[in-house]
Amino acid sequence: MTQTDRRASAGAATRPRNEGAVTEEVLVPQAPPEARVIVAGKGTGRDRLAALDGLRFLAALSVVLFHFVGQTPEAMRGIWGRPYQSVFPELHGYFAFGRLGVDLFFLISGFVICMSAWGRTPRDFFISRVTRLYPMYWIAIAVSACVVYVADTPFGNPHPRILLANFTMLQTPLGVPSLDPVYWTLWPELCFYLTFAVVVWKGVSYQRVVIFCGVWTLAAVLAPSAHLPLLTLVVNPASAPYFIAGMAFHLMYRYRPTPLLWGIVVMSWLLALHFLLAPTGGRNNWETWSPGRGWLVLVATVFFLAVGAIALGWTRRLRWRGLTVMGTMTFPLYLLHDTLGLTVAHHFGDRVDPLLLVGVTVAALVVLSYLVHRFVERPMVLTMRRSLKSAAFGPPTPARRR
Template identity: 70%
Template sequence: MTQTNYSEPVPAADSGGGEERIVPGPLSSPSAVEAKAAEAGPVVRKDRLAALDGLRFLAALAVVFFHFVGQKPKTMEWIWGRPYQEIFPEAHGYFAFGRLGVDLFFLISGFVICMSAWGRTPRDFFISRVTRLYPMYWVAIVVSACVIYLVDTPFGHPSPRMLFANFTMLQTPLGVDNLDSVYWTLWPELCFYLTFSVVVWKGLTYQRVVIFCGLWTVAAVLAPSADMPLLKLLVNPPSAPYFIAGMAFYLMYRYRPTPLLWGIVAMSWLLGLHFLLTPGGGRISWGDWAPWRGWLILLVTVFFLLIAVIALGWTSRISWRGLTVAGTLTFPLYLLHDIIGVTVLHRFGDRADPWAVVGMTVVGLVALSYVAQRFVERPVARAARRWLSSAAFSLKPPPRR
């Protein structure tokens, strides 16, 4: 689904590395590490977790193939101009599980945001989030809008009002449709940043993150029946368990596993499955997927196990640079693939073998994501960081000219 001198699905939103004020060992105790930080001062850590980068890229590819091969039958017919049984009669059912890539994004985001925010000031956290999300998001909106308005696409011509609302990234609370359906994941991310910034403002500690996880869990459980739309909008119950589990996994990685942290993870796993399988009330209405529910449970469980393996330090030897590069492409690929890719499939899907069209489209989108990240997102984000870092955030009026 962070660009803080390393790059965040989610999805939208972070990759697997970060800057740390201290370098914790897998067996460090919370008190010992925090005492060491207080005595020794900041020691910058600039490594990345390549395994998380690789997982993020796989999650992005899963979402891409879901949109191209595994969507609902009516949507598939709308994209390809013919029933999916004529194109992907067997593969369709398997690639439909690619929608779960978003849940993996949220798990990783909880881990990485907690990692990258540790030891930062609220100002630093704000700057890192703004410069990570908005530059590439605005580029994606401009590119997608150009495709929609200038090319014969199946998306119609949205009103300018929708476009303006989407530029704010606040279209969900404004009650405006997303220009691209994949943008829905950005609102849960923003809510996570907003609420987590309170903990950052107080100063991240083991105890405060655990309390935050507990309070968010309680809110996620109460929100669906509280009859308070604003609370439900901010808490995002179907997505919350994954962010919470990701933060607990990071605490395991930074300090050590404890029964309390495993309890948070287990509760998040149960709640995540509950919301996923809730008929009509969860993030996804599975409808006729009853025979597949066992696979849904298995896949979500595998996601939790994969992050647990990383949190326990068992992937520390994985350092292939290719995974790091792949991780930086995740956000551009996620934002750009839907409208561009569906338009290509809609126009050329009947002119060649469907699998060849899908394969070439995915390769082209990965290449486009590299160009966008390397020559647009990175320099724009760097310039924005410099500008915001030198800006005054005080509420006092600036000096007169």
């Protein structure tokens, strides 16, 4: 081991990173002797993460605008009270692609989770993931419940059993509808955390992450054709390629691009397009949305290229702190916008110019998301983390009988 390698492996320097909810610590990338770390200078890790935060905010904003402007004709009629042709005749077709912002979320999540898990114990990983998802999720459910049970909304009046099941975040395996349709994305995210915890338990390394990517790819391909419902439920075949490519991109960021990593990315890209273009059982419901296939390929490819540019260090000059602030608002904005925003559109869509209403509502939701994160979510997360870090996991072992 060279002197440089000793300094890299023994260095205790860490750089703060913000993944959305609270500030976390990520180890400075370090590599085994045979690997070459991409080090572009001071602040590289933070700059790239800022770019990811900005990209994540754009993904959330695309989903928000999709729900306002680009939903299916039936959904648009339920929200605005009239056909989309009379509300957004030209914009509807463009913003319909905003639904694919979820795929970009998954791609970024694979990158960020692999990064944040490096060097952590299983206990630390569990605490970070639980406090990342549940506090804001519970806040969103409480807000959504108040809206759907009190106001006249396009979401109906769900049975209280649905509300209780949604608090667990396990409504998908329970076969219960989500209180808010946007919650469906949390199940693939949760499954990713649970399965990747095996890698964290063994110790995150280059080799283990590569093996995990290969095993998950194989499971995503075989589970549907082998008619294994349980495995299909866990591996989420239509979403898996994005998570897998995100992890491979992080390995490029932490070490260097290699033919093996590019192979994982290209295979994931091909599988993502397969599930996106599949006539049935894929990512898209062709009965409600039938865009040009070429446009779907283009959008998905742009997503891969954007995250790839970050992994290769091409965005290291992006140092604006506002990108990180945008990242902190992403999760609250995603969870709160649907019920609140569409209820506003439902009530005022025939009284205010639709474009003006959408602009004002989205701006208000962005401000609300920041306030909720700053004054509600973050205090809850910090309190919950302190409690979990001081708690004993598991019952104490009793004394042996003599």
